[in-house]
Amino acid sequence: MAATERPTRRSMGDRLYDAIFSNRVWRSIFRSGYPNTPRNQMLAVATNVFLHLHPTRIHRTHVKITHTFCLGGLSFFLFLGLTISGVLLMFYYVPSVERAYEDILRLDTDVRFGQLMRNMHRWMAHGMVLTVLMHMMRVFYTGAYKPPREFNWVVGVVLLVLTLLLSFTGYLLPWDQLALWAITVGTNMVGSAPLLGEPNRFVLVGGFQVGQNALIRFYTLHVIGLPLMAAVFMTVHFWRIRRDGGLAKPL
Amino acid sequence: MTTANPAEAQSAAVRGRARRQREEELLVWPDLVFIEFISAVVFTVLLVGLAVTVDAILLDRANPAVTPNPSKAPWYFLNLQELLLHMHPALAGVVVPTIALIALGAIPYWDTDNEGQGEWLSGPRDWLNVGVGAAVASIGTLMLILFDDGMHAKIYESLTGSKFPISWLVNMREFQKNFPLWPTCTPETLKDGSCALGPLEWAKSIPLGKVLRTDLLGLPALDLNVNIPAVLVEQIIPVTMMVGLPILLSLVAYKRGIAQTKREHMILQFSGFIAVYVTLTIVGTYFRGQGLALGPYTIFAHQ
Numbered sequence A: 001m002a003a004t005e006r007p008t009r010r011s012m013g014d015r016l017y018d019a020i021f022s023n024r025v026w027r028s029i030f031r032s033g034y035p036n037t038p039r040n041q042m043l044a045v046a047t048n049v050f051l052h053l054h055p056t057r058i059h060r061t062h063v064k065i066t067h068t069f070c071l072g073g074l075s076f077f078l079f080l081g082l083t084i085s086g087v088l089l090m091f092y093y094v095p096s097v098e099r100a101y102e103d104i105l106r107l108d109t110d111v112r113f114g115q116l117m118r119n120m121h122r123w124m125a126h127g128m129v130l131t132v133l134m135h136m137m138r139v140f141y142t143g144a145y146k147p148p149r150e151f152n153w154v155v156g157v158v159l160l161v162l163t164l165l166l167s168f169t170g171y172l173l174p175w176d177q178l179a180l181w182a183i184t185v186g187t188n189m190v191g192s193a194p195l196l197g198e199p200n201r202f203v204l205v206g207g208f209q210v211g212q213n214a215l216i217r218f219y220t221l222h223v224i225g226l227p228l229m230a231a232v233f234m235t236v237h238f239w240r241i242r243r244d245g246g247l248a249k250p251l
Numbered sequence B: 001m002t003t004a005n006p007a008e009a010q011s012a013a014v015r016g017r018a019r020r021q022r023e024e025e026l027l028v029w030p031d032l033v034f035i036e037f038i039s040a041v042v043f044t045v046l047l048v049g050l051a052v053t054v055d056a057i058l059l060d061r062a063n064p065a066v067t068p069n070p071s072k073a074p075w076y077f078l079n080l081q082e083l084l085l086h087m088h089p090a091l092a093g094v095v096v097p098t099i100a101l102i103a104l105g106a107i108p109y110w111d112t113d114n115e116g117q118g119e120w121l122s123g124p125r126d127w128l129n130v131g132v133g134a135a136v137a138s139i140g141t142l143m144l145i146l147f148d149d150g151m152h153a154k155i156y157e158s159l160t161g162s163k164f165p166i167s168w169l170v171n172m173r174e175f176q177k178n179f180p181l182w183p184t185c186t187p188e189t190l191k192d193g194s195c196a197l198g199p200l201e202w203a204k205s206i207p208l209g210k211v212l213r214t215d216l217l218g219l220p221a222l223d224l225n226v227n228i229p230a231v232l233v234e235q236i237i238p239v240t241m242m243v244g245l246p247i248l249l250s251l252v253a254y255k256r257g258i259a260q261t262k263r264e265h266m267i268l269q270f271s272g273f274i275a276v277y278v279t280l281t282i283v284g285t286y287f288r289g290q291g292l293a294l295g296p297y298t299i300f301a302h303q
Helices: A012-021 A024-030 A038-046 A071-090 A100-109 A114-141 A150-172 A177-191 A197-205 A212-243 B006-023 B028-053 B075-084 B089-110 B126-148 B151-160 B172-178 B187-192 B228-255 B262-286
Strands: A057-059 B025-027 B181-183 B197-199
Touching: A038 B025, A038 B028, A057 B028, A071 A114, A071 A212, A071 B028, A100 A114, A114 A150, A114 B028, A114 B262, A150 A177, A150 A212, A150 B075, A150 B089, A177 A197, A177 A212, A177 B075, A177 B089, A197 A212, B025 B028, B075 B089, B075 B262, B089 B228, B089 B262, B126 B151, B126 B228, B126 B262, B172 B228, B228 B262
Parallel strands: none
Antiparallel strands: A057 B025, B181 B197
C-alpha cells in the first residue's frame, strides 16, 4: 500500500475516512488519497487526466481574479456547455428545409425544457464570442503573447476564427427569416472576394442561393467539422500553455 | 559589517530567490481548482437565469422570396457589413478582415521584447496609450461615418435653410458623382462663353480590353473598363484612410512622446483596432435601420 498520512489516533471519523478514501475502489480510480494534505493535493492534480492540464503549483498572483478574469477558462467552459446543450438539441432537430423551422417551433413548445436548452445554447454562443474576444484582449494587455508564447497566440487567433465560424454556421440552423438573410448577407461578403470569392461562396452555400444544400453543409460543419477542429486547436493551445510554464510571469 | 566570500553570498542569494519563488506559489488544488469550480457554478446559474428570462429570437419561417429590410449579418459581422457601406465589397468583406487577422497573428513576431509580460499594462505610458488609441479611433470612426452620411451638409441645411453649396463634399457617393469637376469645353461653348466646370464622365473611360488584347492569346476578350471615380471612392480613398490614419496616429503619438517603444505603439494600435471594431459593431447593430440608413434600430422592429 502506498504511504499515506494515516492518522495516529483512530477515531470513528478516521475509520470512516479510511473506509471511503483508502479502499480498493477509490484507489483504483484516483490512486491518491483524499486531497487534504499537500502531497495528496499535488497528486490529485498530477494523476488526473483533466486536472493535469494544470501544473501542481501556481504563482500566487495568477489566482487573482483580476489577473485573467477567468476569460480563457470561461471560453472553454462555454464550449463544453455548448457541446452538451448542442447534443441535446440534436435529438430534436432535422436539418431539412421542410422540417428545420417546425422542429425549432416544436422544441420551443412541445419538448420539456426544449426552449430552455435552445435559449442556453444561443446565449452561451453569444457569450463565447464575447469571452474569446475579451480573452484575446487580456492576453494582449498583459503581454502574455511574448516569447516563448508567440505561436500560442497564433493558435489563439485560429481559435477566434473557429469560434466565429461555429457561431456563424449555427446561425442558419433555425431556418427563420433572421437566419436565412443573415447567412445570405454573410456569404455574399465571401462572394465579393477577388478571384476566389464566387467559387468559395458556391462551395460554402452549395449552390447559388442559401437552400437545402447550404443547410446541410452548415449543419455538418456546426455539429462535427468545426467542433473537432476547435478541439484539436484547443488541445494544442492548452498543452502549450502548460509547456511554456503556465501564465506569463513578470521577468 | 564585512561581507563574506562573494561566491558564497551569491549562492545564498540564489537560494533565497528559489525559496522566495516557492513561497510565492500556491497549490493548484485547492486554490485554483476552487476558483474554477465556483466560477463554473456562478456562470451556470447566471446562464440558466438568462435562459429562463430571455428567449432566443425566432422570426417567421425562412422565405427566400421576402427580403427583410434591413437584412443583417450576425452581430459580430455587422462591423464588416458597416464597412461594406463605405467601400468596395471585396475590400470590406474579405481583404480588410484577412489583413486584420494576419496582422493580429503577427503581433508576437513584431514585438519580440520580453519585457512587460505577465502584468496588466506595466509600462509607465501603457494606460495612456490605451486611452489615446481607443478615444481617437472611436471618435475618428464615428466622424468618418457621419461624414459619409452627409451629417455636415444636413446640419448646414437645417441651419441656413439653403442647400449645401459644395455638392461633391456632401458624402462619398456625391463625391463619386460630381468630382472631379472638369471644364466641359468644346469649341462651341468656348465661343458662346457657356464653357463651365462640370462632372467628367470618367466612368468606363479606360477600356482595358482594347489595351490588353487577351483575345489574341486565345483567352476570353477582356471587357474591363476602369471606372476611375468608383475606384477612387471605393478603394483608393478607403485604403488611404485605413492605412494612413493609424500611421498618422502613431506619428503624432511618437512626436508628442506618448508612444515611444514598440510595445507602446502596439498598445496604441491594438486599442485603436478594438475601438474601431466595437464602434463599427455598435453602429451596424443599433444605428442602421431600413435600407441601412443611419438611425436608431432594434432587431425587435422585425416582429
